[in-house]
Amino acid sequence: MQKILVGIKRVVDYNVRVRVKPDGSGVVTDGVKMSVNPFDEIALEEALRIRERGEPVEIVAVSIGPDEAQQQLRTALAMGADRAILIKTDQMIEPLAAAKLMLEIIKKENPELVIVGKQAIDDDSAQTGPMIAALWGRPQATFCSKLDLKGNTAVILREVDAGLETIEIDLPAVISADLRLNEPRYVKLPDIMKAKKKPLEVIDVASLGVNTTPGFKTLLTEPPKPRAKGVMVKDVAELVDALKKKGLVS
Amino acid sequence: MSKVLVIGEHDGHKLSQATARCVTCASQIPGAEITIAVFAADPTAVAAQAAALAGVSHVVTVSGAHHAHPMGAVLAPHVVSLAKGYTHVFGASTTFGKDLMPRVAALLDVPQISDAMSVEGAYTFKRPIYAGNAIVTLEAPADKILVATVRTASFEPAAAGGSAAITAATVTVESPTHTRFVSVQAASSDRPDLTSAAKVVSGGRALGSKENFELIFKIAEKLGGAVGASRAAVDAGYAPNELQVGQTGKIIAPQLYMAVGISGAIQHLTGIKDAKTIVAINKDGEAPIFEVADFGLVGDLFEIPPQLEAALSK
Incomplete structure (x- = not known):
């Protein structure tokens, strides 16, 4: 194996409580902490572990987003990616357009594996991985929680609703990382210094010749309906009584 | 049309x-x-x-x-x-x-x-x-x-x-052979399915051990309900992955959802918001789970679950 591409999305940090703008035009992102999508960190960690097991593989981190997404790519480089590519755009990119842009990078780089997070925690779409695989005409292993490379194939354990599914796929392929694939490493200060010297290429989105016009119009962004305030009970007896009154226990 | x-x-x-x-x-x-x-x-x-x-x-x-x-x-x-x-x-x-x-x-x-x-x-x-x-x-x-x-x-x-x-219908497209099914390891099917069960009892990491998490299964059995778990409980190995409820697990809408020892991170709450009645049992009265609960009970997680199981037996 020679090359792995890893998708890195810049998203509002996991710990931020996202608020909707009062005019319904979107969510507040100004002055909010931004991070690498947690599932993408898992995707990158898996690539790093493949390399550490002795595969002489180059790991390329790819992001699509504004200039500031260079920060997240620097984090990826500090974690251990060899180089990074930013497809620069200030526009909102839907998953289908993201997949088409990734495909352009795939055509140039010819990786054996593309690893992405199973979903981004901002739009929660969970589409980009399978869409890349579809456009590329290659296998997809979504919700991957274990990855074993065996020459030109991979055996994948997938977290599915029924339990755990095992599939075998031919390479090249797209993997989408689930929570329990691994636990990403912490970045150390010397690695952050080293990452500053690693190559980070910025490509203007227009140069890739992909139509990135959104397919959907977002008419409104609103907060969810709150639940009515509940009551506190003092003990188990009172709880069971309350549930009996509602007919929920007999 | x-x-x-x-x-x-x-x-x-x-x-x-x-x-x-x-x-x-x-x-x-x-x-x-x-x-x-x-x-x-x-x-x-x-x-x-x-x-x-x-x-x-x-x-x-x-x-x-x-x-x-x-x-x-x-x-x-x-x-x-x-x-x-x-x-x-x-x-x-x-x-x-x-x-x-x-x-x-x-x-x-x-x-x-x-x-x-x-x-x-x-x-x-x-x-x-x-x-x-x-x-x-x-x-x-x-x-x-x-x-x-x-x-x-x-x-x-x-x-x-x-x-x-x-x-x-006859579909004449060629089936890709680059992706092959090997096996599936399914959960035991004698329990109600988590996504369609009318009642769900979920446990969190605050239960402290796999042994203590067994009480969640017992309570669910008494209620005739399914078992769920927080991400932390699954990560800790108390419950298998297919029981995870939340943003990256299952999104459910049972008649009754009982959260035991689950603090209620937003990632978990998004999976249960459509439950008709939510019961929260936690040792920490400040836990965010109480903000969405219809009935809240603060208490020791080693004492309350056995009491609840006993009360449901009657």
């Missing part, structure tokens, strides 16, 4: 309740004519169940040995070849639907709506983003096939009482 193709989800014998919920979503599109597609090694039994759902006009079956264990990469070209002539193609937001539908959408070169939670018009839907902290209303182009996954917790299952015509 809207012609909606719903991809039937099943285990080879039984149609998933998730599909019945998709039918309800589809039926809210004004003037929708609904077809369920059943891909299976032998679709007979599942097709009969699909045909019996109220509101379904047609059932289309596609049989073939390669449909015995459906995988998105193999199934998608078959779905695409059926999709022509439909205005909408729907699947459930299950791991099956999430694997399949984006691949279908990309092959059709159309964007997808994930987790549709309400129908505002034939091409206008609401969906949650940021773990349910915001809801967006999206309008899709009316001149393209709309591919969507349906957030099943937002819709009741379609009732019985239908009698749709069943027709066998």
Whole structure:
């Protein structure tokens, strides 16, 4: 194996409580902490572990987003990616357009594996991985929680609703990382210094010749309906009584 | 007129309740004519169940040995070849639907709506983003096939009482061989299914051990309910992955949801917001789970669960 591409999305940090703008035009992102999508960190960690097991593989981190997404790519480089590519755009990119842009990078780089997070925690779409695989005409292993490379194939354990599914796929392929694939490493200060010297290429989105016009119009962004305030009970007896009154226990 | 193709989800014998919920979503599109597609090694039994759902006009079956264990990469070209002539193609937001539908959408070169939670018009839907902290209303182009996954917790299952015509279709696309099913290790099926159970008892990491988590199973048994778990409890090895409830696990809407030792991170709350009644039991009275609970009880997690189990025995 020679090359792995890893998708890195810049998203509002996991710990931020996202608020909707009062005019319904979107969510507040100004002055909010931004991070690498947690599932993408898992995707990158898996690539790093493949390399550490002795595969002489180059790991390329790819992001699509504004200039500031260079920060997240620097984090990826500090974690251990060899180089990074930013497809620069200030526009909102839907998953289908993201997949088409990734495909352009795939055509140039010819990786054996593309690893992405199973979903981004901002739009929660969970589409980009399978869409890349579809456009590329290659296998997809979504919700991957274990990855074993065996020459030109991979055996994948997938977290599915029924339990755990095992599939075998031919390479090249797209993997989408689930929570329990691994636990990403912490970045150390010397690695952050080293990452500053690693190559980070910025490509203007227009140069890739992909139509990135959104397919959907977002008419409104609103907060969810709150639940009515509940009551506190003092003990188990009172709880069971309350549930009996509602007919929920007999 | 809207012609909606719903991809039937099943285990080879039984149609998933998730599909019945998709039918309800589809039926809210004004003037929708609904077809369920059943891909299976032998679709007979599942097709009969699909045909019996109220509101379904047609059932289309596609049989073939390669449909015995459906995988998105193999199934998608078959779905695409059926999709022509439909205005909408729907699947459930299950791991099956999430694997399949984006691949279908990309092959059709159309964007997808994930987790549709309400129908505002034939091409206008609401969906949650940021773990349910915001809801967006999206309008899709009316001149393209709309591919969507349906957030099943937002819709009741379609009732019985239908009698749709069943027709066998022949799909002549080649099946990719680059993706091969090996095996599935399924959970024991003697317990109610988490996504469709009327009552769910969930445990968190605050229970402290796998042994203590056993009490969650006992309480669920007394209630005749399913067992769920927080991500932390699954990560700690107290419960298997398929029991995880939340943003990255299962989104559920039971009549009764009982959270024991779960603090209530937003990622968990998004998975339970549609439960009719939420009970929270936690040692920390400040835990965010109490903000969404209908009934809250603060107490020791070594004392309360056994008491609850005993109280339910009477």
